[in-house]
């Protein structure tokens with residue numbers, strides 16, 4: 311089988327060709343949506359007041375502890391940092407720490423300003439969802455295949471895997487710091503994400519190289535990339551990102567050249583691929599179709 315992945319030598323050549331090409335326009339207004347001051351007092355007063363009043367009824371050991379939790383408005387039986395009264399006000403489940411099942415506890419969602427009853431609403435900026443338990447089994451790298459998950463380290467140094475976002479429409483952008491057209495795409499990315507994020511859309515930047523072409527997208531570079539373009543979605547590097555690109559290359563979906571983007575549907579099937587900048591309109595048009603499926 312012929313692997314049409316662009317060889318590293320070519321990447322280095324491209325680096326030479328693009329070195330010094332540093333024009334970057336305004337860095338895309340990083341509005342991270344405020345709201346962080348929400349449910350402040352969080353976890354500390356958690357669960358302590360639960361069964362404490364049990365003592366007065368003469369210790370009959372009748373184990374009826376379960377029911378008084380729900381009646382005590384200041385109790386936090388599910389340990390998510392929200393009292394029963396707070397959960398009632400928010401419409402969350404006082405017996406379930408993660409009401410909407412997005413992997414982020416109710417108390418954290420309340421504190422960060424995301425919707426604890428909407429699985430497509432999660433804080434971002436390092437607090438990612440985790441739907442990996444319900445991710446489908448991988449098939450391969452052909453169009454319409456369920457893509458094998460891959461992982462990388464995010465801008466906070468934490469390992470993040472693609473299948474954490476299973477159930478959402480994903481745009482994965484393979485980019486590098488030295489690539490001018492990648493900058494143009496990155497300038498539009500945060501706004502694209504913000505426009506659809508609570509409908510179940512996420513953008514993931516899978517960085518294959520840094521500004522200087524060292525061959526790796528390390529922690530310092532990822533932080534700089536995020537700062538440059540004001541990004542609050544996952545920006546990944548290292549891990550097995552290049553394996554995914556190689557896999558896509560074996561099927562011909564990737565023919566070399568970046569930015570290279572794949573749009574993945576809610577079942578993690580590869581829907582379409584896009585190379586180069588200026589593809590935003592067609593990508594968002596297709597995204598809307600996939601979000602409505």
Ligand SMILES: [Ca+2]
Pocket residue numbers: 385386387388389390391392393394397404
């Ligand atoms: Ca609670």
Ligand SMILES: [Ca+2]
Pocket residue numbers: 388390392397402403404405406407408409416
């Ligand atoms: Ca809860």
Ligand SMILES: [Ca+2]
Pocket residue numbers: 408409410411412413414415416419426
């Ligand atoms: Ca949640």
Ligand SMILES: [Ca+2]
Pocket residue numbers: 410412414419424425426427428429430431432
């Ligand atoms: Ca949520």
